[in-house]
Amino acid sequence: MLEPRLAGRRVERRGADGPRRDERRADEPRIVLVGNPNVGKSTLFNALTGARQRVVNAPGTTVELQEGRWRVGGVPCRLVDLPGTYSLDARSPDEQVAAQAVHDEGTDLAVLLVDAAGLARSLVLAGQVALSGVPVVVALTMSDVARSRGLTVPVETLATRLGVPVVALDPRTGAGLAALASAVEQALTHPSTLTLATGDRPDTATADLTVGHTADPAVDDTADPTVDHTVDPAPARADDHDLEPTPDHAVRPAHAGADEHALDPAPEHAEDHDDDAERVFAWVADVLRVVQSGTPATARPVRTWSDRVDRVLLDARAGIPVLLVVMWGLFQLATTVAAPLMDAIDAVVNGTVADALRDVLPSSGPWRWVEGLLVDGALAGVGTVLSFVPLLALVFVAVALLEDCGYLARAAFVADRAMRAIGLDGRAVLPLVVGFGCNLPALAATRTLPHARQRLLTGLLIPFTSCTARLTVYVLLASVFFPQHAGTVIFVMYLASAALVVLGGLALRRTLFRDVRREPLVLALPAYQRPALRPIALSVGVRVLAFARKAGVIIVGTLTVVWLLMAVPVTGGHAVADVPVEDSLYGRAAETIAPVLGPAGFGTWEAAAALATGFVAKEVVVGSLAQTAAVAEPEDPADPGDLADRLRATFDASSGGHAGAAAAGFLWFVLAYSPCLATLAEQRRLFGLRWTLLGVGVGLSVAWVGAVLVFQTGRLLG
Amino acid sequence: MSVLDDVLRVTRTGATPAAAARTLGVDEGLVLAALDHWERRGTLTRPPARADSSCSTCVATTPDVPLPLACTGCPLARR
Ligand SMILES: Nc1nc2c(ncn2[C@@H]2O[C@H](COP(=O)(O)OP(=O)(O)OP(=O)(O)O)[C@@H](O)[C@H]2O)c(=O)[nH]1
Ligand SMILES: [Mg+2]
Numbered sequence: 001m002l003e004p005r006l007a008g009r010r011v012e013r014r015g016a017d018g019p020r021r022d023e024r025r026a027d028e029p030r031i032v033l034v035g036n037p038n039v040g041k042s043t044l045f046n047a048l049t050g051a052r053q054r055v056v057n058a059p060g061t062t063v064e065l066q067e068g069r070w071r072v073g074g075v076p077c078r079l080v081d082l083p084g085t086y087s088l089d090a091r092s093p094d095e096q097v098a099a100q101a102v103h104d105e106g107t108d109l110a111v112l113l114v115d116a117a118g119l120a121r122s123l124v125l126a127g128q129v130a131l132s133g134v135p136v137v138v139a140l141t142m143s144d145v146a147r148s149r150g151l152t153v154p155v156e157t158l159a160t161r162l163g164v165p166v167v168a169l170d171p172r173t174g175a176g177l178a179a180l181a182s183a184v185e186q187a188l189t190h191p192s193t194l195t196l197a198t199g200d201r202p203d204t205a206t207a208d209l210t211v212g213h214t215a216d217p218a219v220d221d222t223a224d225p226t227v228d229h230t231v232d233p234a235p236a237r238a239d240d241h242d243l244e245p246t247p248d249h250a251v252r253p254a255h256a257g258a259d260e261h262a263l264d265p266a267p268e269h270a271e272d273h274d275d276d277a278e279r280v281f282a283w284v285a286d287v288l289r290v291v292q293s294g295t296p297a298t299a300r301p302v303r304t305w306s307d308r309v310d311r312v313l314l315d316a317r318a319g320i321p322v323l324l325v326v327m328w329g330l331f332q333l334a335t336t337v338a339a340p341l342m343d344a345i346d347a348v349v350n351g352t353v354a355d356a357l358r359d360v361l362p363s364s365g366p367w368r369w370v371e372g373l374l375v376d377g378a379l380a381g382v383g384t385v386l387s388f389v390p391l392l393a394l395v396f397v398a399v400a401l402l403e404d405c406g407y408l409a410r411a412a413f414v415a416d417r418a419m420r421a422i423g424l425d426g427r428a429v430l431p432l433v434v435g436f437g438c439n440l441p442a443l444a445a446t447r448t449l450p451h452a453r454q455r456l457l458t459g460l461l462i463p464f465t466s467c468t469a470r471l472t473v474y475v476l477l478a479s480v481f482f483p484q485h486a487g488t489v490i491f492v493m494y495l496a497s498a499a500l501v502v503l504g505g506l507a508l509r510r511t512l513f514r515d516v517r518r519e520p521l522v523l524a525l526p527a528y529q530r531p532a533l534r535p536i537a538l539s540v541g542v543r544v545l546a547f548a549r550k551a552g553v554i555i556v557g558t559l560t561v562v563w564l565l566m567a568v569p570v571t572g573g574h575a576v577a578d579v580p581v582e583d584s585l586y587g588r589a590a591e592t593i594a595p596v597l598g599p600a601g602f603g604t605w606e607a608a609a610a611l612a613t614g615f616v617a618k619e620v621v622v623g624s625l626a627q628t629a630a631v632a633e634p635e636d637p638a639d640p641g642d643l644a645d646r647l648r649a650t651f652d653a654s655s656g657g658h659a660g661a662a663a664a665g666f667l668w669f670v671l672a673y674s675p676c677l678a679t680l681a682e683q684r685r686l687f688g689l690r691w692t693l694l695g696v697g698v699g700l701s702v703a704w705v706g707a708v709l710v711f712q713t714g715r716l717l718g
Numbered sequence: 719m720s721v722l723d724d725v726l727r728v729t730r731t732g733a734t735p736a737a738a739a740r741t742l743g744v745d746e747g748l749v750l751a752a753l754d755h756w757e758r759r760g761t762l763t764r765p766p767a768r769a770d771s772s773c774s775t776c777v778a779t780t781p782d783v784p785l786p787l788a789c790t791g792c793p794l795a796r797r
Contacts, residue, residue, distance in 0.1 A: 086751065087754060087755070089755075089758050091758060119747065120748035121747045121748075121750060121751045121754075124748070124751040124755075274759070277722060277755055278721075281721040281722050281748070284748060284751070285721050285744060288745050288748065304737075306734060306736070306737070307737050310732060310733075310734070310737070314732040413732055521761065521762065521763060522726060522730045522756065522763070523763060524729050524735075524753050525732055526764065527734045527735065527736055528734075
């Protein structure tokens with residue numbers, strides 16, 4: 001019996017399979033359908049089993065499998081339709097189930113579905129199945145698709161190369177099913193396993209037809225016991241594995257959890273694996289050479305337009321400038337197109353709606369205060385934030401278009417190369433790119449990095465990536481203080497953000513993170529494709545709605561708290577809710593901080609308060625600026641004036657006439673000082689309090705020093 | 719040099735699968751399989767090829783998609 005000899009290897013799986021095993025009759029062979037996704041397994045399964053099927057869970061998983069009865073030459077067999085997979089080196093539970101079933105000693109035969117139109121990927125899986133030593137019958141599907149592309153797969157030649165029976169069939173029509181049944185019947189009594197032999201005489205391979213299933217003598221692998229699959233019938237599986245006691249390629253996929261895999265992409269036994277993989281790929285290349293020898297060669301390198309475009313976009317010198325021009329154009333376009341829309345929304349909310357509210361609310365006694373809260377507090381803040389919706393929508397659309405057509409991947413590629421050139425790990429690029437959307441998911445994306453120290457290093461840099469919330473501040477201040485160059489200013493902010501990431505990374509690598517090794521990571525570029533407009537429109541719609549709704553909640557919440565703090569008098573002997581802001585708790589507190597910001601040119605309580613609310617979320621900065629501006633001159637309620645004028649006046653006063661320089665310093669401060677509360681909480685969860693506090697401290701210092709430098713330089717230059 | 723190494727080498731220079739297949743004179747499917755292999759090994763990564771609304775901003779979670787782990791605790795993402 002095979003069982004005792006296999007026990008060591010398969011014990012875990014057997015245990016899991018125990019209950020099911022009792023259900024079937026001991027003599028009922030188990031046949032599994034294996035193949036790439038969408039090769040026709042389920043169609044074939046239905047054609048073979050008809051109504052005799054049921055759904056079962058794969059042992060120990062929630063993965064559902066179809067199981068049915070199939071009579072092969074009068075013998076009832078148990079047929080299992082496995083999930084499609086490209087590899088037995090499983091990454092997902094589905095793939096794991098497929099891999100497990102192939103390696104399962106209870107599996108008597110695998111019907112391996114090979115896609116004639118996707119031969120290479122099917123054969124790679126076949127090569128891995130060969131390593132498992134399970135007896136195989138190949139079912140060749142999709143021949144019609146292959147034919148329509150001018151490809152024919154010579155069944156005989158393929159059978160010879162593989163060393164197992166190959167049956168061409170179409171599971172949809174039932175053509176070839178009888179042939180499959182008889183091949184399977186034969187294989188159950190005289191099993192044959194796949195041959196991993198590579199012939200060094202591929203051009204003469206057709207002559208091998210006469211050799212039959214035990215195939216190719218030209219094997220240079222006497223040292224490797226697993227290659228004996230090539231000639232041996234099925235029982236050899238046991239012998240092979242006796243000879244192969246150490247880390248077993250066949251077992252690992254079944255035992256390594258998917259998560260474990262994700263966290264540890266460089267498993268210990270990678271080298272064993274790569275030996276096997278190299279053999280499989282060499283074999284596939286060889287088989288392809290033989291079976292595709294009839295098809296016209298396309299090996300002659302032709303330059304497609306995609307290659308030409310890539311030559312420019314990925315060029316070592318032109319790549320970065322092109323990326324910068326694309327980004328600049330994006331912000332230029334977004335700000336230009338969005339400006340009138342933003343003004344319109346602002347006019348409606350802060351004009352029409354505010355006036356209507358004022359008219360509705362009685363203007364006596366405590367109502368004055370309620371009116372203040374609603375109109376000047378919540379509405380002013382929320383209206384300003386809402387007015388950013390068109391801009392964000394445009395930016396989302398533009399980025400989604402770039403991502404969808406394949407440019408963003410190229411941008412990451414170029415950035416990755418630049419990072420590596422200056423000694424940073426290219427692996428961090430993708431999380432950092434995510435950070436430009438929002439820092440929070442970017443922190444989660446660091447989980448793909450293999451080492452804790454790399455994750456920490458990247459996680460500390462992520463707050464320097466300028467998220468879309470900060471964009472609202474840039475747009476507001478840029479359009480107020482630099483109306484002619486708003487797009488350029490925003491672009492410069494993103495450049496500054498990239499520079500902060502790079503310089504911060506370099507500084508950390510040289511100091512606290514000298515131990516972090518660089519590891520090569522290859523970014524694989526997708527082909528260019530036409531953007532799918534409908535999904536983009538949908539996703540942008542969803543994002544914008546979510547921004548308006550959820551950011552709205554936070555902003556209203558924060559601004560209400562701010563308003564309440566404004567109602568608490570601390571100096572001047574005012575009554576509650578009837579306080580000039582300067583005498584309120586809020587104004588006092590902000591005023592205490594304000595002098596610290598003096599050297600940067602924005603040492604006002606308004607700026608300090610806005611930055612303080614920015615700790616909660618960066619969207620609130622804009623809301624807070626609008627709110628404080630709305631209450632700054634209560635003596636002139638008839639003309640609430642324009643947020644822009646008030647901002648200009650405030651910055652002008654605090655900077656001694658250098659409002660532009662002060663605004664630039666403020667922008668820098670907002671870019672660098674601290675991520676939002678949610679990001680801090682996540683940082684703390686991932687890296688602990690000490691690193692989080694260190695990050696905040698460094699961020700504040702960089703923000704302050706940079707803002708002072710920017711302001712003082714700007715002032716000197718006039 | 720094996721097929722696997724060749725594919726990795728050419729991809730590193732910025733070749734798309736189709737371009738790599740042409741350069742190396744092999745089937746594009748084989749290139750894709752090799753990329754898949756290196757991705758499973760952790761040597762290679764593929765930037766997302768399609769815009770994905772779930773990840774670029776934390777306010778982007780659609781109602782029918784479960785909240786990404788990354789967004790738990792984010793006040794902007796709370797539903
Ligand atoms: N043209 C053509 N289509 C086929 C052939 N075999 C199956 N199909 C079709 O291919 C599609 C996918 O078939 P399925 O049977 O669902 O594939 P599968 O292997 O079970 O796919 P997964 O379970 O996702 O791995 C269906 O629409 C089938 O009708 C074939 O030989 N030629
Ligand atoms: Mg299926």
